[in-house]
Amino acid sequence: xxxxxxxxxxxxxxxxxxxxxxxxxxxxxxxxxxxxxxxxxxxxxxxxxxxxxxxxxxxxxxxxxxxxxxxxxxxxxxxxxxxxxxxxxxxxxxxxxxxxxxxxxxxxxxxxxxxxxxxxxxxxxxxxxxxxxxxxxxxxxxxxxxxxxxxxxxxxxxxxxxxxxxxxxxxxx
Numbered sequence: 430x431x432x433x434x435x436x437x438x439x440x441x442x443x444x445x446x447x448x449x450x451x452x453x454x455x456x457x458x459x460x461x462x463x464x465x466x467x468x469x470x471x472x473x474x475x476x477x478x479x480x481x482x483x484x485x486x487x488x489x490x491x492x493x494x495x496x497x498x499x500x501x502x503x504x505x506x507x508x509x510x511x512x513x514x515x516x517x518x519x520x521x522x523x524x525x526x527x528x529x530x531x532x533x534x535x536x537x538x539x540x541x542x543x544x545x546x547x548x549x550x551x552x553x554x555x556x557x558x559x560x561x562x563x564x565x566x567x568x569x570x571x572x573x574x575x576x577x578x579x580x581x582x583x584x585x586x587x588x589x590x591x592x593x594x595x596x597x598x599x600x601x602x
Contacts, residue, residue, distance in 0.1 A: 435484040435557060436461065436495050437507055437540045443473055450504075452483065454495055456540050463498035472504045480507040480536075482558070508559045509534050512545065517570045524574065525601045534562060550599070551577070551592045574600075 438452030438461060450473055452461045463483050465473065472481065485501035514530040516523060532545045537555060543562045544555040551573050554565040577589060578596040585593060 430489050431486050431499075432489065433485070433502075434487050434495075435482050435541070436487060436498060437480060437482050437536065440473060440476060440479060440481050443477075445470075450483075452481070452498075454540070456538070457490075457492075457494035459494070459496075461495055461498055463501050463504075465501050465504055469501065469504040472506055476506045480509070481505065482507055509536075509543075512563070512566070514570075517567065517574075519571045519574045522602070526599050527601055528599070530599070532566075534559070549595050551595075 436452065436454060438454040440450060441453050441460065442451040443449070448465050448467070448470070450463050450465055452463065453459075454461050461483075463485065465483075482505050483498050483501055484503045484505075486499045487495045488497045488499065490496050512532045512534065514526060514532065516525045518524065530547065530550065532547060532552065534543045534545055536542070537544050542555045542557055543559060544553075545562060545566055546553050552566070552569055554562065554569050556562040556565045573592070574596060577585070577593040578600065580589070580593060582590050582593060
């Protein structure tokens with residue numbers, strides 16, 4: 430079966446003459462071959478033995494795991510650098526944090542999505558790309574502020590009240 434999707438894997442080998450790359454795809458424990466264009470070569474050279482995201486037509490096995498990537502549309506490095514929160518806006522109000530919160534993106538078990546979590550603040554978002562992850566985080570921050578920090582504490586459960594208190598202690602209005 431052939432489907433357009435992105436696959437995240439560790440770049441383990443490149444063949445410059447044939448413009449082929451080989452990724453180790455951990456969820457299936459297999460090597461995946463992909464043919465890349467000259468435009469993608471710089472990304473691969475900048476990320477030897479690193480995690481990269483390859484988007485293209487993917488041939489999958491009966492279990493749904495990628496077997497091979499054909500017609501590669503793009504290759505990008507996988508940015509797992511920390512995300513630092515210092516402020517955010519909700520309903521036109523700019524909210525500044527008393528101290529920066531540092532979040533560390535990780536891959537989920539399928540290694541197809543980036544995730545961010547902070548149990549104390551109730552942050553739990555996922556997305557296929559870093560750009561999408563930042564958008565999800567922005568939406569989550571707004572929702573958490575509105576649903577918890579601005580809520581009447583008498584109407585919240587003890588756990589929700591603890592979340593409200595954590596946000597109120599962190600944000601300077």
